[in-house]
Amino acid sequence: MGPSGCGKSTLLRLLAGLIAPTAGTLSIEGAAPGRLLGATGYMPQRDLLMPWRNVLDNATVALEFRGVPRRQAREQARGMLPTFGLAGFERAYPAELSGGMRQRVSLLRTVLAGHRLLLLDEPFGALDAITRADLHEWLAGLIAQLGATVILVTHDLEEAAYLSDRVYVMTSRPGRIAATVAIPLPRPRTIDDTTSDVFVRLKRDLIAALRDARRPSDAAVEARA
Numbered sequence: 001m002g003p004s005g006c007g008k009s010t011l012l013r014l015l016a017g018l019i020a021p022t023a024g025t026l027s028i029e030g031a032a033p034g035r036l037l038g039a040t041g042y043m044p045q046r047d048l049l050m051p052w053r054n055v056l057d058n059a060t061v062a063l064e065f066r067g068v069p070r071r072q073a074r075e076q077a078r079g080m081l082p083t084f085g086l087a088g089f090e091r092a093y094p095a096e097l098s099g100g101m102r103q104r105v106s107l108l109r110t111v112l113a114g115h116r117l118l119l120l121d122e123p124f125g126a127l128d129a130i131t132r133a134d135l136h137e138w139l140a141g142l143i144a145q146l147g148a149t150v151i152l153v154t155h156d157l158e159e160a161a162y163l164s165d166r167v168y169v170m171t172s173r174p175g176r177i178a179a180t181v182a183i184p185l186p187r188p189r190t191i192d193d194t195t196s197d198v199f200v201r202l203k204r205d206l207i208a209a210l211r212d213a214r215r216p217s218d219a220a221v222e223a224r225a
Helices: 008-016 055-059 061-065 070-080 099-112 129-146 157-163 191-195 197-214 218-224
Strands: 041-043 117-121 149-153 166-170 177-182
Touching: 008 117, 008 149, 041 099, 055 061, 055 070, 055 099, 061 070, 061 099, 070 099, 099 117, 099 129, 129 157, 129 191, 149 157, 157 191, 157 197, 166 197, 177 197, 191 197
Parallel strands: 041 117, 117 149
Antiparallel strands: 166 177
Protein backbone atom coordinates (compact mmCIF):
# COMPACT_ATOMS: atom_id res chain seq x y z
CA MET A 1 0.00 0.00 0.00
CA GLY A 2 1.04 3.61 -0.42
CA PRO A 3 0.10 6.99 -1.89
CA SER A 4 -0.72 7.18 -5.60
CA GLY A 5 2.40 7.51 -7.71
CA CYS A 6 4.80 6.07 -5.13
CA GLY A 7 5.80 3.13 -7.36
CA LYS A 8 3.63 0.19 -6.27
CA SER A 9 2.72 -0.90 -9.80
CA THR A 10 6.26 -0.18 -10.97
CA LEU A 11 7.54 -2.58 -8.32
CA LEU A 12 5.27 -5.33 -9.68
CA ARG A 13 6.41 -4.65 -13.25
CA LEU A 14 10.02 -4.93 -12.08
CA LEU A 15 9.31 -8.28 -10.44
CA ALA A 16 7.47 -9.45 -13.56
CA GLY A 17 10.49 -8.59 -15.70
CA LEU A 18 8.54 -6.12 -17.83
CA ILE A 19 10.98 -3.30 -17.02
CA ALA A 20 14.56 -3.32 -15.80
CA PRO A 21 15.80 -1.52 -12.67
CA THR A 22 17.89 1.59 -13.26
CA ALA A 23 19.85 0.89 -10.08
CA GLY A 24 20.16 -1.92 -7.57
CA THR A 25 19.37 -5.59 -8.15
CA LEU A 26 16.51 -8.01 -7.66
CA SER A 27 16.07 -11.73 -8.14
CA ILE A 28 13.38 -14.36 -7.68
CA GLU A 29 14.59 -17.78 -6.57
CA GLY A 30 18.01 -16.95 -7.96
CA ALA A 31 16.74 -15.70 -11.34
CA ALA A 32 18.56 -12.50 -12.38
CA PRO A 33 16.65 -9.43 -13.69
CA GLY A 34 17.25 -10.41 -17.31
CA ARG A 35 15.48 -13.73 -16.77
CA LEU A 36 12.46 -12.65 -14.75
CA LEU A 37 10.09 -12.36 -17.70
CA GLY A 38 7.77 -15.34 -17.43
CA ALA A 39 9.01 -16.32 -13.95
CA THR A 40 5.87 -15.06 -12.18
CA GLY A 41 2.14 -14.92 -12.70
CA TYR A 42 1.20 -11.26 -13.27
CA MET A 43 -2.34 -9.88 -13.22
CA PRO A 44 -2.57 -6.16 -14.09
CA GLN A 45 -5.35 -3.78 -13.01
CA ARG A 46 -7.49 -4.45 -16.11
CA ASP A 47 -8.58 -7.99 -16.90
CA LEU A 48 -7.33 -7.69 -20.53
CA LEU A 49 -9.53 -10.55 -21.71
CA MET A 50 -9.64 -11.08 -25.45
CA PRO A 51 -13.22 -10.28 -26.58
CA TRP A 52 -13.13 -12.79 -29.43
CA ARG A 53 -12.23 -15.67 -27.09
CA ASN A 54 -14.64 -17.40 -24.74
CA VAL A 55 -13.91 -18.06 -21.06
CA LEU A 56 -12.13 -21.35 -21.67
CA ASP A 57 -9.91 -19.99 -24.44
CA ASN A 58 -9.07 -16.82 -22.49
CA ALA A 59 -8.00 -18.94 -19.54
CA THR A 60 -5.64 -21.06 -21.62
CA VAL A 61 -3.56 -18.21 -23.09
CA ALA A 62 -0.62 -18.66 -20.70
CA LEU A 63 -0.56 -22.42 -21.29
CA GLU A 64 -0.56 -21.91 -25.05
CA PHE A 65 2.38 -19.52 -24.78
CA ARG A 66 4.24 -22.29 -22.94
CA GLY A 67 3.64 -24.64 -25.84
CA VAL A 68 0.97 -26.80 -24.19
CA PRO A 69 -1.22 -28.39 -26.90
CA ARG A 70 -4.59 -26.66 -27.13
CA ARG A 71 -6.65 -29.71 -26.24
CA GLN A 72 -4.53 -30.39 -23.15
CA ALA A 73 -4.64 -26.71 -22.13
CA ARG A 74 -8.42 -26.69 -22.40
CA GLU A 75 -8.76 -29.83 -20.29
CA GLN A 76 -6.51 -28.35 -17.61
CA ALA A 77 -8.48 -25.09 -17.56
CA ARG A 78 -11.84 -26.88 -17.62
CA GLY A 79 -10.88 -28.84 -14.51
CA MET A 80 -10.34 -25.60 -12.57
CA LEU A 81 -13.51 -23.79 -13.64
CA PRO A 82 -15.52 -24.96 -10.59
CA THR A 83 -12.79 -23.74 -8.22
CA PHE A 84 -13.06 -20.28 -9.76
CA GLY A 85 -16.85 -20.22 -9.79
CA LEU A 86 -16.97 -20.43 -13.58
CA ALA A 87 -18.51 -23.86 -14.15
CA GLY A 88 -21.06 -23.67 -16.94
CA PHE A 89 -19.59 -20.46 -18.37
CA GLU A 90 -16.77 -21.96 -20.44
CA ARG A 91 -18.42 -20.90 -23.72
CA ALA A 92 -19.42 -17.40 -22.54
CA TYR A 93 -17.61 -14.39 -24.00
CA PRO A 94 -16.26 -11.48 -21.91
CA ALA A 95 -19.11 -9.16 -22.96
CA GLU A 96 -21.56 -11.62 -21.40
CA LEU A 97 -19.83 -11.68 -17.99
CA SER A 98 -20.11 -9.48 -14.92
CA GLY A 99 -17.07 -7.55 -13.72
CA GLY A 100 -16.46 -10.04 -10.91
CA MET A 101 -16.57 -13.01 -13.28
CA ARG A 102 -14.19 -11.31 -15.70
CA GLN A 103 -11.72 -10.87 -12.84
CA ARG A 104 -12.08 -14.55 -11.96
CA VAL A 105 -11.24 -15.52 -15.54
CA SER A 106 -8.21 -13.22 -15.47
CA LEU A 107 -7.04 -14.73 -12.19
CA LEU A 108 -7.59 -18.26 -13.52
CA ARG A 109 -5.40 -17.40 -16.52
CA THR A 110 -2.73 -16.08 -14.12
CA VAL A 111 -2.86 -19.18 -11.90
CA LEU A 112 -2.73 -21.57 -14.87
CA ALA A 113 0.65 -20.12 -15.78
CA GLY A 114 1.89 -22.38 -12.99
CA HIS A 115 4.10 -19.98 -11.04
CA ARG A 116 4.58 -20.05 -7.27
CA LEU A 117 4.68 -16.24 -7.09
CA LEU A 118 1.57 -14.30 -8.17
CA LEU A 119 1.63 -10.52 -8.67
CA LEU A 120 -1.82 -8.93 -8.40
CA ASP A 121 -2.17 -5.22 -9.16
CA GLU A 122 -5.43 -3.91 -7.65
CA PRO A 123 -7.39 -6.83 -9.11
CA PHE A 124 -10.71 -5.76 -7.57
CA GLY A 125 -10.34 -1.97 -7.57
CA ALA A 126 -13.02 -1.34 -10.21
CA LEU A 127 -15.70 -3.53 -8.60
CA ASP A 128 -18.58 -2.52 -6.38
CA ALA A 129 -18.27 -3.05 -2.62
CA ILE A 130 -20.52 -6.13 -2.41
CA THR A 131 -18.83 -7.94 -5.30
CA ARG A 132 -15.42 -7.01 -3.92
CA ALA A 133 -16.28 -8.41 -0.47
CA ASP A 134 -17.46 -11.69 -2.01
CA LEU A 135 -14.26 -11.99 -4.03
CA HIS A 136 -12.12 -11.23 -0.98
CA GLU A 137 -13.53 -14.24 0.86
CA TRP A 138 -13.21 -16.40 -2.25
CA LEU A 139 -9.62 -15.32 -2.94
CA ALA A 140 -8.55 -15.89 0.67
CA GLY A 141 -9.68 -19.50 0.38
CA LEU A 142 -8.13 -19.92 -3.05
CA ILE A 143 -4.71 -18.65 -1.92
CA ALA A 144 -4.73 -21.13 0.96
CA GLN A 145 -5.67 -23.93 -1.46
CA LEU A 146 -3.00 -23.06 -4.03
CA GLY A 147 -0.19 -22.59 -1.52
CA ALA A 148 1.17 -19.74 -3.65
CA THR A 149 2.96 -16.60 -2.54
CA VAL A 150 1.01 -13.48 -3.53
CA ILE A 151 2.16 -9.87 -3.72
CA LEU A 152 -0.94 -7.69 -3.88
CA VAL A 153 -1.09 -3.97 -4.61
CA THR A 154 -4.19 -2.28 -3.23
CA HIS A 155 -5.58 1.05 -2.05
CA ASP A 156 -8.24 -0.71 0.01
CA LEU A 157 -7.42 -0.90 3.74
CA GLU A 158 -9.91 -3.69 4.36
CA GLU A 159 -8.63 -5.70 1.41
CA ALA A 160 -5.06 -5.38 2.66
CA ALA A 161 -5.90 -6.39 6.22
CA TYR A 162 -8.18 -9.25 5.21
CA LEU A 163 -6.03 -10.94 2.55
CA SER A 164 -2.51 -10.36 3.83
CA ASP A 165 -0.06 -11.85 6.29
CA ARG A 166 2.03 -8.65 6.13
CA VAL A 167 1.29 -5.21 4.74
CA TYR A 168 4.17 -3.08 3.49
CA VAL A 169 3.42 0.65 3.46
CA MET A 170 5.35 2.79 0.97
CA THR A 171 6.17 6.48 1.27
CA SER A 172 5.46 9.19 -1.27
CA ARG A 173 8.20 9.75 -3.83
CA PRO A 174 10.82 8.52 -3.56
CA GLY A 175 8.94 5.34 -2.76
CA ARG A 176 10.43 3.47 0.18
CA ILE A 177 9.09 0.96 2.69
CA ALA A 178 7.99 3.11 5.62
CA ALA A 179 6.33 0.44 7.77
CA THR A 180 5.53 -3.24 7.94
CA VAL A 181 2.28 -4.21 9.64
CA ALA A 182 1.87 -7.87 10.60
CA ILE A 183 -1.65 -9.30 10.32
CA PRO A 184 -2.26 -11.72 13.24
CA LEU A 185 -5.65 -12.97 12.04
CA PRO A 186 -5.71 -16.79 11.90
CA ARG A 187 -6.55 -18.62 8.69
CA PRO A 188 -8.93 -19.63 7.25
CA ARG A 189 -10.65 -16.25 7.36
CA THR A 190 -14.24 -15.33 6.69
CA ILE A 191 -15.95 -12.03 6.02
CA ASP A 192 -17.12 -12.04 9.65
CA ASP A 193 -13.51 -11.36 10.69
CA THR A 194 -13.81 -7.85 9.26
CA THR A 195 -16.09 -6.81 12.13
CA SER A 196 -13.83 -8.07 14.94
CA ASP A 197 -12.03 -5.75 17.37
CA VAL A 198 -8.67 -7.04 16.14
CA PHE A 199 -9.55 -6.15 12.56
CA VAL A 200 -10.68 -2.65 13.52
CA ARG A 201 -7.37 -2.09 15.34
CA LEU A 202 -5.46 -3.32 12.27
CA LYS A 203 -7.26 -0.83 10.05
CA ARG A 204 -6.44 1.91 12.54
CA ASP A 205 -2.75 0.91 12.43
CA LEU A 206 -2.77 0.95 8.63
CA ILE A 207 -4.41 4.39 8.52
CA ALA A 208 -1.73 5.74 10.87
CA ALA A 209 1.04 4.17 8.78
CA LEU A 210 -0.38 5.62 5.55
CA ARG A 211 -0.66 9.09 7.08
CA ASP A 212 2.98 8.94 8.12
CA ALA A 213 3.95 7.67 4.66
CA ARG A 214 2.28 10.66 2.97
CA ARG A 215 4.38 13.13 4.92
CA PRO A 216 7.30 14.34 2.79
CA SER A 217 10.67 13.01 3.82
CA ASP A 218 13.49 15.34 4.86
CA ALA A 219 15.36 14.44 1.67
CA ALA A 220 12.36 15.31 -0.49
CA VAL A 221 11.90 18.65 1.28
CA GLU A 222 15.58 19.50 0.75
CA ALA A 223 15.35 18.52 -2.91
CA ARG A 224 12.37 20.81 -3.49
CA ALA A 225 14.11 23.62 -1.63
